[in-house]
Amino acid sequence: MAQNRFQSGHGPSQRQLRVGELIRRTLSDVLLRGDVHDPELNRHSITVGEVRTSPDLKVATAFVLPLGGHGADEALAALRRNSAELRHLVAKAMTLKYAPQLRFVLDETFDRMDDTRRLLNEDRVRRDVEHDDTDDGADDE
Template structure:
């Protein structure tokens, strides 16, 4: 049976998506329950928005956001400090051959949504969306 290689322009495989979602749920649960032995990390409320895995599932990029968006750098540092314990929690709760290397980054999705809302609130954009004719309005 031939294996198909993922071309550079294609998106993640179903397996990557499934494993990424399992990792997201597991990390969310571990962080919500305060199962990490770090009082600073347990004091933070961190949302795990998305997890993207490499094709070989050995690297997982975890997109996170602290509640309210404040303390982003502190949250990333606390997560990086506890990377090993979080990997062990993943292996305890999941049945993967390898524990993926966790890389934590801030989830910029919320910022982009705010920028998009602000863009749609601009008068010239509203006019274009609503189908106004600029020559008749001028």
């Protein structure tokens, strides 16, 4: 049974999820307080949507998005430029054996949600859904 946990296709462990959420909250607090000594980074209001950690907890990938999605490239560049200082600040607030290397990626979750909403509002999709709903009702009789 223990071997199945390490095979591909399985999600993260409870420890990875717990540490990822702790890093997310800590990183959000650091960015909110403006603890980093970079005026360009502090100019952005950045949301940390999720943090995923590697199985050994040595690498943490933070999915980030600046407020309103404006200036995403500049904010991402500023985060990457200050990753060593951010790593130090996050590690100082946590009690992990190793300070995880921080990687930053733009969070595209909201874009995907908008695309899905837009798709579901198309006439042909609504027509198909309504058609399926009427078919389901006929089977009940």
